[in-house]
Amino acid sequence: xARKLLLEHINVPGINTLDVYRQKGGYRAVEKALKTLTPxxxxxxxxxxxxxxxxxxxxxxxxxxxxxxxxxxVARYLVCNADESExxxxxxxxxxxxxxxxxxxxMIVASYALGAKTSYIYVRxxxxxxxxxxxxxxxxxxxxxxxxKNILGTGYDLELYVQPGGGAYICGEETALLxxxxxxxxxxxxxxxxxxxxxxxxxxxxxxxxESIAAVVPIINDGGDEYTKIGIxxxxxxKLISASGNLVKPGVYEIxxxxxxxxxxxxxxxxxxxxxxxxxxxxxxxxxxxxxxPANLTLKLAxxxxxxxxxxxxSEGGFATGTMMGSxxxxxxxxxxxxxxxxxxxxxxxxxxxxxxxxPCREGTGWMEKVLHRIEHGxxxxxxxxxxxxxxxxxxxxxICPLGDAAAWPVASAIRHFRDEFExxxxxxxKSQETNYGIAKYAxxxxxxxxxxxx
Amino acid sequence: MLKVEEQQPVEFxxxxxxxxxxxxxxxxxGKQKSALLPMLxxxxxxxxxxxxxxxxxxxxxxxIEPIEVYEVASFYSMYxxxxxxxxxxxxxxxGPCCLVGAEKVMDHIEQTLGVKExxxxxxxLFSWRGVExxxxxxxxxxxxxGPEYTxxxxxxxxxxxxxxxxxxxx
Amino acid sequence: MSEKVKVTIDGITVExxxxxxxxxxxxxxxxxxxxxxxxxxxxLEGSGGKCRTCIVKVSKGSEKDPRPMPKLVASCRTTxxxxxxxxxxxxxxxxxARAGVVEILLINxxxxxxxxxxxxxxxxxxLGYEHGLxxxxxxxxxxxxxxxxxxxxxxxxxxRCILCYRCVFTADQITNKRVHGILNRxxxxxxxxxxxxxxxxxxxGNVIDVCxxxxxxxxxxxxxxxxWFTKPVDAHRDCPTCSGKxxxxxxxxxxxxxxxxxxxxxxxxxxxxxxxxxxKKKTDDWVLEHPTHISxxxxxxxxxxxxxxxxxxxxxxxRLQEANKVELEKTAKF
Numbered sequence: 001x002a003r004k005l006l007l008e009h010i011n012v013p014g015i016n017t018l019d020v021y022r023q024k025g026g027y028r029a030v031e032k033a034l035k036t037l038t039p040x041x042x043x044x045x046x047x048x049x050x051x052x053x054x055x056x057x058x059x060x061x062x063x064x065x066x067x068x069x070x071x072x073x074v075a076r077y078l079v080c081n082a083d084e085s086e087x088x089x090x091x092x093x094x095x096x097x098x099x100x101x102x103x104x105x106x107m108i109v110a111s112y113a114l115g116a117k118t119s120y121i122y123v124r125x126x127x128x129x130x131x132x133x134x135x136x137x138x139x140x141x142x143x144x145x146x147x148x149k150n151i152l153g154t155g156y157d158l159e160l161y162v163q164p165g166g167g168a169y170i171c172g173e174e175t176a177l178l179x180x181x182x183x184x185x186x187x188x189x190x191x192x193x194x195x196x197x198x199x200x201x202x203x204x205x206x207x208x209x210x211e212s213i214a215a216v217v218p219i220i221n222d223g224g225d226e227y228t229k230i231g232i233x234x235x236x237x238x239k240l241i242s243a244s245g246n247l248v249k250p251g252v253y254e255i256x257x258x259x260x261x262x263x264x265x266x267x268x269x270x271x272x273x274x275x276x277x278x279x280x281x282x283x284x285x286x287x288x289x290x291x292x293x294p295a296n297l298t299l300k301l302a303x304x305x306x307x308x309x310x311x312x313x314x315s316e317g318g319f320a321t322g323t324m325m326g327s328x329x330x331x332x333x334x335x336x337x338x339x340x341x342x343x344x345x346x347x348x349x350x351x352x353x354x355x356x357x358x359x360p361c362r363e364g365t366g367w368m369e370k371v372l373h374r375i376e377h378g379x380x381x382x383x384x385x386x387x388x389x390x391x392x393x394x395x396x397x398x399x400i401c402p403l404g405d406a407a408a409w410p411v412a413s414a415i416r417h418f419r420d421e422f423e424x425x426x427x428x429x430x431k432s433q434e435t436n437y438g439i440a441k442y443a444x445x446x447x448x449x450x451x452x453x454x455x
Numbered sequence: 456m457l458k459v460e461e462q463q464p465v466e467f468x469x470x471x472x473x474x475x476x477x478x479x480x481x482x483x484x485g486k487q488k489s490a491l492l493p494m495l496x497x498x499x500x501x502x503x504x505x506x507x508x509x510x511x512x513x514x515x516x517x518x519i520e521p522i523e524v525y526e527v528a529s530f531y532s533m534y535x536x537x538x539x540x541x542x543x544x545x546x547x548x549x550g551p552c553c554l555v556g557a558e559k560v561m562d563h564i565e566q567t568l569g570v571k572e573x574x575x576x577x578x579x580l581f582s583w584r585g586v587e588x589x590x591x592x593x594x595x596x597x598x599x600x601g602p603e604y605t606x607x608x609x610x611x612x613x614x615x616x617x618x619x620x621x622x623x624x625x
Numbered sequence: 626m627s628e629k630v631k632v633t634i635d636g637i638t639v640e641x642x643x644x645x646x647x648x649x650x651x652x653x654x655x656x657x658x659x660x661x662x663x664x665x666x667x668x669l670e671g672s673g674g675k676c677r678t679c680i681v682k683v684s685k686g687s688e689k690d691p692r693p694m695p696k697l698v699a700s701c702r703t704t705x706x707x708x709x710x711x712x713x714x715x716x717x718x719x720x721x722a723r724a725g726v727v728e729i730l731l732i733n734x735x736x737x738x739x740x741x742x743x744x745x746x747x748x749x750x751x752l753g754y755e756h757g758l759x760x761x762x763x764x765x766x767x768x769x770x771x772x773x774x775x776x777x778x779x780x781x782x783x784x785r786c787i788l789c790y791r792c793v794f795t796a797d798q799i800t801n802k803r804v805h806g807i808l809n810r811x812x813x814x815x816x817x818x819x820x821x822x823x824x825x826x827x828x829x830g831n832v833i834d835v836c837x838x839x840x841x842x843x844x845x846x847x848x849x850x851x852x853w854f855t856k857p858v859d860a861h862r863d864c865p866t867c868s869g870k871x872x873x874x875x876x877x878x879x880x881x882x883x884x885x886x887x888x889x890x891x892x893x894x895x896x897x898x899x900x901x902x903x904x905k906k907k908t909d910d911w912v913l914e915h916p917t918h919i920s921x922x923x924x925x926x927x928x929x930x931x932x933x934x935x936x937x938x939x940x941x942x943x944r945l946q947e948a949n950k951v952e953l954e955k956t957a958k959f
Contacts, residue, residue, distance in 0.1 A: 024941060085547045087588040118479040118483070121500070125496060125533045128604035143581055166492045166531025168810070185807070187531040190674040201486055244551040244592035253591045259491075288550060288588075329592065331551050345550045350871050351588050355530075356807075356814035357675045363729045366812045370765045387527035387762060394725035397696040398677055416530065507820050522806040560937040563850040 002269075003230055005218040005238050006211070008097055016133065018140040020031040021101040029220040030146055033109045034154045037220075041238035042113035046216060048224030048317035050236035055081055055172070055209030056287065056327040058311050061216075062269035069204040076117040077205040080107060080213055081177055082123040082130075083167040087288035087349060088329025091240035092210035094252040096123070096130040099214075100137035104160065106213035108146060109220055114206055118159045121210075122177050125164040134162045173401045174207035175409040176355065177200075187357050188401035191295055209327075211240050232258030235310035239300050239328055244285075246334035259309045261285070262299045265332065278334040281439050283416070285314055286326020289406030290347045291413030292339070293323050304446060317412065335439035339421050340432075342373035343414040350407035361404040364395040368411055375422060378429030385422050389415055418442070465509045470530045471501055475516055487517055490544055494536055502603035504535040532586065533601075540575045540582035542622050545593035545599050551592035556611065560596045561585055567619055580623065631706040634658055634681075635715045647700035647711055648679055652890065658713050659890070661723075662790035663837050665701035666892060669677065673701035676787060677726045678752060682719050685710035685924050697722055703885070730765035733812070734838075736783045742780075743839030745852040745924045745925075748891060751786065764918075770815050776823030778844055778903055783815050783820055783891050786840035792816065792832035799896050800828045816840065827866055829901040834858060834885050834893050846882040846902055853924045855881055857917035858936065862910055866898035871907075872917050880906045889920065908938050911930040 014020035021027070042338050047062030068076060072424065084092040103121070111119045123131050138160050141147045149157045161182055165171050171180045175189035180198050197204025215237060219227045228236045235257035241264070244250045249272040255264060264270045265280065274280050280295040301307050302321040307314065311325045333342065350404060351365040368391055374380050392408035399405075415422060420440060425432040467475075474497050479490040505528050507521075513519040529532045535543075546552075546561050546616050561572075564583050569577055575582045584620070591597045594608035598624075605619060629640040631652050635658040641650045649667065651659045653724040658704070665673030670760045673679075678940035679701045683694040688708025696755050697719060700711070713719055731753055770783035787948055788807070792818075808817045818824065824832070832841050855874040860864040883902045885893035905911065913936065919926040939945045946953065 084590045084591075085588055088551050088592050090590045092588050122592070125492070125531070126586075128496075128602075129606065132603075150554030158483075161479075163489075164493050164496055166495065166527070167586075168531050175543075178463055178491065181489060183488035183527065184523075187458060192698075214487075242593060244595065245554045261543065278796075286549075313614050331554070331592070333554065336791075337554060342550050342553070345553055347687065351811065352532075352587050354810040354811040356809075357790075359676050359730050360812070361724060362812050363732055366768075367729075367732060367763060367765075386473050393731060394722070396545070398680065398722060398726070400674055408614055448868065520803055522804055522819065523809060526806040530810050532810075559846075 001241060001261070001411050003238065004254045005230075006095065006099070006102060006214055006240060007252070013195070015099055016097075016101070016137070018101060018137070018144055020231045021099070021338065024222075026101055027105055027141075027144075027146055029217045030105055031152060033112055033122060033220050034156055039115055042109060042220065045224040046113070046219055049215075049219040049227035050231075051215055051227065052218060052235070053209055054211035054215065054239065054328070054377065058325060061208060061212050064196070064208070066112075066166075067194070068206055069197045071204070072116065075115055075118070075201075075203050077203055077314055078107065078111045078114050078117050078119040078209045079177065079181065079199040079200060079205060080119070080121040080176075080206050080210060080272065081166050081172060081174060082127070082210045083169075083172040083177060084127075084210070084327075085124055085172050085353075086327050086329055087346065088244055088284060088285045088331040089327040090244070091242045091252050091328060091337045093127060093130060094242075095108060095210055095214060095240065096134060096355070100130075100133050101141065102136070102200050102214040102217060103210055104146075106216045107160055108151070108158060109216050109345065110206075110213050111160075112156055112207065116206075117157055118161070119307075120163050120200075122165060122171070122181055124171070126164050127163070131162050131164055132167075137257045139163065149355060151356075156230060168355075169349075170403060173403065176401065177207060178205065185355070186276045187355050188403075192398055196286050214385045217237050222228070230256050232308065232310050235312060236326075238321035238326075239309070241309065241328045241330050243271050244329045245330075245331070245332040246278065246337065247332050248275050249279050252265070255309055257308075258313075258387045259305045259308045261309055261314075264330070265299075266307055272333070274332065274334050275336070278336065278382050279439055279443055280332060280339060281335045282333040282339060282411075284323075284329070284331040284333075288329055288331070288349065289408050290324040290326040290400075291322070292317055292417065293321075293342075293413075295419050296443055296446050297321050297417070300446055301448065306453055313400045319409075319416075323413075335443075336436050338374050338376075338436050339414055339418040340372070340425050343411055344376045346410045347372050347407070348404065354407070355401075356419060358399040358404065360395045361407065363397045364391050364404075366397075367406045369405070371412070374430075375425050376428065378425070378433050380422075380426045380429070382426050383425070385415055385419065388412075458580050461624075462473070463506065463508060464511065465502065467498070467509075467512060468501065471497060474514075479517075487506060488519055488523075488596075491517060492531070493522065495524075495528055496602070498549050499526075503541075504538050538575070542582075543598050544583040544591075545586045545588040545589075546583065547591070547595060549588035551584065552595035554595060555595045556559060557596040558599070559612070560610050560615060563615055564619075567616065581619070629837050630709075632705040632706055632707075632709045632711065634711045635713050640757045641705060643704075645705055645706055647681060647683075647703050647709075648673075650705050651700065651711075651713065659750070660700045660713050661755075661891070663748055663787060664791065664795070666791050666835055667890075668892060668896075669791060669794040669798060669835070672789075672791055674699045674734070676730070676789055678723060678846045680719060680722055680726070682716045683709060684712055684716075692771060695872070696859055710942060713786040724756045724758070726756060727752050728761070730787055731757060732761060733768040734787070735767060735769075735783070736843070740848075741782075741785065741839040742842045743785075744854075746891075747839060748837035768812060774816060774821070775818055776825045776844075778830060778899065779824055780842045780844045780847055781816060782840050783817075784843070786816055788814055788816075789836055789837055791835040791837070792841055795832050795835050795896075796824075798828070799831055802825050802826055825899075827898050827900075828896060830899045831885065831893070833902075834887070834896075837891070837937075841881055843884075843902075845906075849881045850876050855925075857925070859886060859917050859921065860911035861899065861914065862912060864906065866902055867896065867901060868895045869901060870895055871897055871901055871911075873911060873913075878908070878938055880908060880911075886917070913938075 171186040176186040182188040195205040281297040351369040396408035481491040508525040660679035663676035680697040687706030
């Protein structure tokens with residue numbers, strides 16, 4: 001049985017209350033950090049742990065913390081990014097719903113480490129129930145002396161507030177989130193300056209994902225070195241994976257990084273295989289933005305070795321044969337799913353969620369959606385496929401924030417790996433409206449001749 | 456664009472104003488504009504939607520220009536700039552939910568309610584729309600109903616029927 | 626005083642103040658290597674970064690850290706570092722990407738130049754001419770917006786807008802009250818006042834001058850004439866509100882339009898007030914200086930100045946001609 005650091009007590013009745021949470025060892029990290037460690041020592045522990053941002057980019061959290069500017073007399077802020085909106089990702093909702101105190105505890109420790117006196121948890125507005133849960137948990141923590149003035153008699157003051165969003169995927173981008181928290185439209189800012197220098201209200205700010213902050217708790221309890229013992233290589237610790245799509249047991253799983261993808265999909269401890277006895281056609285391993293992979297490349301690297309659930313292994317092979325860890329939103333497609341339809345669906349999502357600032361993303365996402373819609377509904381042309389690749393290239397890397405890339409990658413990767421299915425939609429406009437292309441060769445073992453690696 | 460003569464004046468309840476005061480105390484002095492998003496949620500919960508007059512009052516409270524409120528309210532997808540049904544069923548229509556039948560659920564809602572996406576039923580009780588990913592992909596298809604955004608998971612046609620029947624009785 | 630930094634753009638080296646952007650460094654060099662800018666406006670704080678037409682390649686980050694930047698960057702919002710090397714028109718990658726941006730800016734543009742007052746002085750038209758394809762690959766209906774009325778001075782054509790945000794910055798920074806803004810999101814974003822109201826205050830007319838396309842035009846000049854048939858003359862007046870330095874656009878002896886004076890990058894030299902712009906349309910209101918210098922590349926310069934000397938007012942006034950006979954002959958010879 002794999003080790004669980006975040007979800008260990010998820011099934012304990014009442015774990016969402018402060019009392020039960022404390023009985024299970026909760027708020028030890030706050031006591032330890034505030035009473036026995038200096039803020040810099042907390043940062044050092046997190047650095048040692050090798051924890052990488054769990055929101056998608058995978059940037060080392062400790063490093064991010066150490067970049068925070070600390071000018072005299074200027075407030076610093078910690079903002080938790082709970083604007084979970086990446087299609088396929090629902091781990092933060094799960095964590096906040098069932099163990100809200102894990103996030104609150106992490107926020108206190110992290111705020112202490114960064115010297116923040118006011119911290120915000122920016123929760124997407126649709127998660128109103130979770131906002132109420134967090135507000136209740138904060139009230140409990142405050143009543144118990146873990147928040148407010150002079151926490152545990154250490155002289156450290158902290159106020160923690162929950163901020164609802166208004167419904168915009170783009171606010172998951174940290175600078176758009178800060179704009180939104182300032183009561184403005186969620187237009188990402190041009191960087192530099194980075195939030196570590198000028199973030200919320202122009203003050204130095206750290207923005208971290210819910211899971212990253214919650215992971216600070218076990219890191220402080222057990223030490224950064226202990227944390228690195230879990231995982232593989234530079235992918236240390238455990239990671240919450242949101243599993244969805246055509247799986248026997250979709251849901252949120254805490255895995256030790258380095259778990260083989262095959263085991264994650266098929267073992268009974270995790271997803272239990274593909275639902276309804278069907279076969280796996282494709283996966284999106286890290287949330288809708290990352291490249292989609294056919295079943296064979298999901299389970300195995302191009303050289304035939306098993307692919308693992310780790311930052312490095314998932315991206316092995318670059319975009320030619322790999323994908324990304326992203327936010328850990330694992331979507332499985334069974335043999336009867338249509339890749340063209342799903343690509344169109346994702347494309348509509350990015351079109352809908354583009355903030356509209358940068359012209360390539362504003363206009364290009366809509367263009368891609370229209371072309372994909374046409375192909376999916378049997379009106380496509382063969383030249384549309386190359387057109388899509390070309391438009392996606394014009395968006396990628398040419399926008400202020402990564403939403404442009406996120407919109408381009410699913411389209412480009414779907415065509416890279418499933419071009420025959422797109423061509424079939426064009427060639428068989430009527431048939432494609434009634435049946436699906438099926439699993440084709442996507443699940444066949446990777447042929448020796450096709451082995452290509454980047455190096 | 457709205458004509459000026461179409462504006463209906465609105466009143467905010469004292470409870471709402473108290474809530475405004477509490478919300479704006481969460482931010483440092485001079486940064487009260489941060490309260491805008493949560494305040495708009497509160498107004499929408501009380502009035503059901505955001506009329507121009509309501510937004511003007513919010514602007515007035517925060518001492519900002521009305522256009523700043525319109526800009527924000529129209530950017531985010533949760534704010535209704537037109538009156539809605541008493542219950543607005545917001546169904547997730549993004550990839551993972553579609554893999555497990557969200558499109559069928561939406562078709563069924565459309566047939567059951569007899570109104571198209573974005574329209575309000577004649578009795579004023581219901582409206583529905585597809586929304587983008589609600590971050591509950593493992594429990595799809597899902598829908599939510601404001602103002603508290605209560606969640607309904609693992610939907611099928613039968614569960615939708617039950618839900619609509621229950622809401623009618625309320 | 627901080628030391629100047631060296632930056633090389635398309636092989637030409639220039640020394641600039643630290644903190645200068647690549648675009649402004651290029652403007653100091655001048656000429657063909659200056660990236661085009663559709664949203665950046667040096668007089669408006671916070672502008673730029675959005676349209677992506679000014680993208681360039683940084684092939685060497687700086688002397689200290691010579692690594693190239695991984696992506697093309699918006700030159701208007703990227704500051705130079707000492708020893709930085711930048712490629713603009715010498716990089717095929719940049720030219721291809723820019724052509725892509727131009728194509729994308731045009732897919733939903735109505736291309737109604739034949740009836741657009743901006744035609745002839747439109748940045749998008751110029752950009753399309755330089756980089757655009759002969760035909761579009763976009764085969765869908767172009768996006769349209771409901772027409773809205775923002776008062777009797779300024780005409781808004783949202784369909785033409787490229788969302789540069791310049792008019793919003795202008796209203797924020799130059800006028801005392803902003804009543805218009807960007808509504809909605811993504812490709813439905815539009816310039817609007819939301820509720821019916823006029824964009825009208827002392828400096829509101831400047832949104833016309835900053836607009837790079839024909840989205841905001843002068844209602845008092847609407848359909849009066851094509852700009853290349855009008856003749857610009859620099860003039861000034863003693864104005865209590867603004868500098869009073871303007872360009873008058875003549876057709877014959879009539880002033881059809883008043884605008885601020887613009888530099889070679891199409892930016893106004895000084896913002897002017899609405900009184901100067903909309904209400905002073907008689908030659909008597911102004912002290913004329915000289916014909917405005919118009920770039921040879923501009924269509925406006927095509928058929929002008931042979932008839933500009935003497936000025937149209939003088940051409941029609943026999944008394945003036947008589948009184949200045951000697952001087953006028955000198956100029957004619959010149």
